Amino acid sequence: MAKADAGDSDTPRREIRLVEEEGGEWSAIDEETGVASQGETRSEALVNLDEAVALHTGEIGEPVTDADLRDLGLDPDDIPDEPREPDAPWFSE
Numbered sequence: 001m002a003k004a005d006a007g008d009s010d011t012p013r014r015e016i017r018l019v020e021e022e023g024g025e026w027s028a029i030d031e032e033t034g035v036a037s038q039g040e041t042r043s044e045a046l047v048n049l050d051e052a053v054a055l056h057t058g059e060i061g062e063p064v065t066d067a068d069l070r071d072l073g074l075d076p077d078d079i080p081d082e083p084r085e086p087d088a089p090w091f092s093e
Contacts, residue, residue, distance in 0.1 A: 016049065018042055033057070034085070
């Protein structure tokens with residue numbers, strides 16, 4: 001298991017799992033948050049993961065509103081308030 005270290009003692013360490021998929025793509029999973037992303041290379045998967053984690057933690061982006069969900073054709077009442085484990089094969093390994 002790789003541990004990312006930005007070299008800054010104020011930055012907490014992250015445990016990240018990298019998985020090479022059958023087609024040669026890479027998946028990157030942040031073990032603490034459960035956020036996952038992918039890319040054609042390990043480097044791309046890690047860059048995409050950084051963005052996904054920042055969106056998940058609210059460091060970047062805006063919160064999704066009920067209007068946003070309706071614009072996407074989703075009923076806000078059908079969306080759980082708390083995140084749930086995704087239906088992805090690497091979460092059941």
